[in-house]
Amino acid sequence: MEEKILLVEDEPGLRITIGDRLRNEGYGVETSPDGQDGYEQASAGGFDLMLPRKSGLDVCRDLRQNGLAVPILMLTARDQTVDKVLGLKLGADDYLTKPFEMLELLARVEALLRRAAVGTRSPTAIHSFGNIRVDFRSTEVFRGGDPVTLSAKEFQLLSYFIKHRGETLSREQLLQEVWEYSSTPYTRTVDVHVAWLRQKLEDDPRQPRWIVTVHGLGYKFTG
Amino acid sequence: MEEKILLVEDEPGLRITIGDRLRNEGYGVETSPDGQDGYEQASAGGFDLMLPRKSGLDVCRDLRQNGLAVPILMLTARDQTVDKVLGLKLGADDYLTKPFEMLELLARVEALLRRAAVGTRSPTAIHSFGNIRVDFRSTEVFRGGDPVTLSAKEFQLLSYFIKHRGETLSREQLLQEVWEYSSTPYTRTVDVHVAWLRQKLEDDPRQPRWIVTVHGLGYKFTG
DNA sequence: GTTACTCTTGAGCGAGCCCTAAGAATCTCA
DNA sequence: TGAGATTCTTAGGGCTCGCTCAAGAGTAAC
Numbered sequence: 001m002e003e004k005i006l007l008v009e010d011e012p013g014l015r016i017t018i019g020d021r022l023r024n025e026g027y028g029v030e031t032s033p034d035g036q037d038g039y040e041q042a043s044a045g046g047f048d049l050m051l052p053r054k055s056g057l058d059v060c061r062d063l064r065q066n067g068l069a070v071p072i073l074m075l076t077a078r079d080q081t082v083d084k085v086l087g088l089k090l091g092a093d094d095y096l097t098k099p100f101e102m103l104e105l106l107a108r109v110e111a112l113l114r115r116a117a118v119g120t121r122s123p124t125a126i127h128s129f130g131n132i133r134v135d136f137r138s139t140e141v142f143r144g145g146d147p148v149t150l151s152a153k154e155f156q157l158l159s160y161f162i163k164h165r166g167e168t169l170s171r172e173q174l175l176q177e178v179w180e181y182s183s184t185p186y187t188r189t190v191d192v193h194v195a196w197l198r199q200k201l202e203d204d205p206r207q208p209r210w211i212v213t214v215h216g217l218g219y220k221f222t223g
Numbered sequence: 224m225e226e227k228i229l230l231v232e233d234e235p236g237l238r239i240t241i242g243d244r245l246r247n248e249g250y251g252v253e254t255s256p257d258g259q260d261g262y263e264q265a266s267a268g269g270f271d272l273m274l275p276r277k278s279g280l281d282v283c284r285d286l287r288q289n290g291l292a293v294p295i296l297m298l299t300a301r302d303q304t305v306d307k308v309l310g311l312k313l314g315a316d317d318y319l320t321k322p323f324e325m326l327e328l329l330a331r332v333e334a335l336l337r338r339a340a341v342g343t344r345s346p347t348a349i350h351s352f353g354n355i356r357v358d359f360r361s362t363e364v365f366r367g368g369d370p371v372t373l374s375a376k377e378f379q380l381l382s383y384f385i386k387h388r389g390e391t392l393s394r395e396q397l398l399q400e401v402w403e404y405s406s407t408p409y410t411r412t413v414d415v416h417v418a419w420l421r422q423k424l425e426d427d428p429r430q431p432r433w434i435v436t437v438h439g440l441g442y443k444f445t446g
Numbered sequence: 447g448t449t450a451c452t453c454t455t456g457a458g459c460g461a462g463c464c465c466t467a468a469g470a471a472t473c474t475c476a
Numbered sequence: 477t478g479a480g481a482t483t484c485t486t487a488g489g490g491c492t493c494g495c496t497c498a499a500g501a502g503t504a505a506c
Contacts, residue, residue, distance in 0.1 A: 077483095151452060168362040189454055191494065213494070215462070216375025217362060373462060387466060411483090418484065429484095438473060438482070 003047045005109070043182060049073060049109065073108060082180065110118070120163040127162050129210060129223030132201055141201075148200050153178070158194050158201075161221035170218035178205065194219055227251040228332070231275040241328070248329060255325065272332065296331055320354060350385050352433060352446030353426055358384065365425075371423050376401070380416050381424075384434065384444035395443040 009015040010028050015031050022029045036156070050072045127134045131144040139155055141148040150158065160178050161169070171190045198205040210223050227433050228250050232238040238254050245252045253270075273295045348359040354367040362378055364371040373381065383401050384392070395411045398404045402412070421428040 153453070166361045168360070187455070188495090192454075192496090195495070214362060214375075216493070217378075220361065374466070375469075410465075411467080414483065415485085418486095436473095436483070 004030070007031045008050070021106070022109070027109075127223075132210075132223075134158065143201065150197075150200065153193060154197055154200075158197055161219075162223065165221045165223055168214045168217050168220045171216070190219075227253070227270045228272045229270045230254045231273070232256070244329070244333070250332075350446075355433075355446075357381065366424065373420075373423065376416060377420055377423075381420055384442075385446065388444045388446055391437045391440050391443045397441070411441075 005022055007019055007022070007029055009018065009031065019029045019031050085136050089176050126136070133142040133147075135141070135191065136159065141150055141155070141158070157174070160174065174190050175187075194211055195205070198208050198211055201210060202208045210221060212222060213219050230242055230243055230245070230252055232237065232241065232254065235256075242252045242254050254278050260444065275295065350357045350359070355371075356365040358364070359382065361373055364378070364381070380397070380401050383397065396408075397413050417434055418428070421434055424433060425431045433444060435443050435445060437443050
């Protein structure tokens with residue numbers, strides 16, 4: 001299978017140079033001159049790797065917030081550590097500063113794709129349970145064919161549930177993993193979001209079938 | 224859960240500096256001065272991330288050839304692209320050249336661990352005895368195939384018993400460990416919960432086989 | 447600046463669980 | 477064997493936990 005790469009780079013010369021080289025290596029490459037356009041292409045899905053330019057820091061963050069798991073290798077002209085740190089924190093998987101050697105770029109692309117392939121043992125870009133269909137690439141959810149509108153947090157929570165299906169998950173763990181709170185006082189946040197998910201996904205939210213309560217321990221997703 | 228990192232670095236100063244910093248960030252760190260030793264530690268398993276020095280190129284290759292999937296972040300003094308390429312090709316997941324900023328190291332460590340965590344569906348921890356099966360991940364208990372409903376406390380108590388099987392456990396110890404009571408007056412709480420467990424798990428609750436009474440001392444789980 | 451939307455928090459309420467008490471049963475030792 | 481100590485069983489009151497609702501803060505979109 002040919003792997004598809006989205007290259008976002010505003011400088012035409014570089015865009016063509018890098019793009020051609022990647023194509024020579026046998027990758028499918030689409031290019032885009034700017035971040036906004038790139039974001040739309042990326043969220044439309046279908047790419048195995050993104051190469052956004054530094055200006056795309058916010059693109060990177062937005063993609064992650066929407067739960068998109070596509071690997072991102074960030075390119076930039078600047079060589080400031082703080083930028084690298086920022087990029088990685090915002091969800092980039094790797095970071096390369098210009099000027100860079102083409103060889104190194106290719107090696108990193110290869111490493112990223114190899115790593116991504118490991119995770120895609122189960123090519124579950126889509127996960128289904130009951131009459132619910134969750135598309136992780138486009139971050140869309142359907143219930144019996146009809147689209148269901150989830151907020152970002154709801155989608156992240158649902159994703160985490162799906163990833164850990166069958167496990168009993170404590171509120172604490174969910175807060176740490178989904179909300180990234182290190183330590184939080186007692187709060188009803190998780191309950192409320194679970195209630196919303198049930199409202200949108202369960203046939204009978206009062207008698208949930210998918211997200212069940214484990215009294216005294218937390219919640220468990222069965223799907 | 225604390226993430227464990229293996230740091231292979233022959234220069235003592237750097238080894239201590241980096242090690243301490245990582246520990247400060249909350250990671251569990253083991254250090255090793257040389258590649259051979261490091262290889263043995265790594266293949267023994269249990270680490271979430273490896274930080275080998277460049278000299279460990281062969282270590283890296285060997286680990287991969289043996290099918291070990293632990294993430295590897297390679298550190299090196301040399302800044303030659305060809306080395307980076309080699310490192311990545313040999314299976315390193317990331318590559319950092321000295322001198323490097325500690326902040327960047329930390330960010331890359333974090334990114335690698337986050338990425339690694341995605342694929343980790345915690346292994347099914349199941350303990351069986353007789354016709355009873357206890358699944359710690361889903362907090363489910365089966366008796367001869369039929370599900371048994373335990374309350375949270377009952378499950379915690381059973382878990383503690385299993386973890387300390389063969390040991391004679393006093394009521395006091397159980398209260399402290401399972402109930403997290405610091406000091407309690409005389410109470411029958413433990414007895415009652417043990418009785419409930421026996422009711423649900425034993426073939427003949429009057430003649431318990433798994434949770435036996437040690438008269439005058441406490442209880443002992445045999446499974 | 448306004449509007450719409452999401453996220454968080456706290457209070458009220460109901461359900462389910464846990465602890466306690468007390469009598470019955472069992473065990474130990476003289 | 478019998479007395480005393482220890483353990484078992486049962487049931488209900490009390491209390492923790494989980495759900496729901498609503499309001500306010502925060503944020504993005506226009």
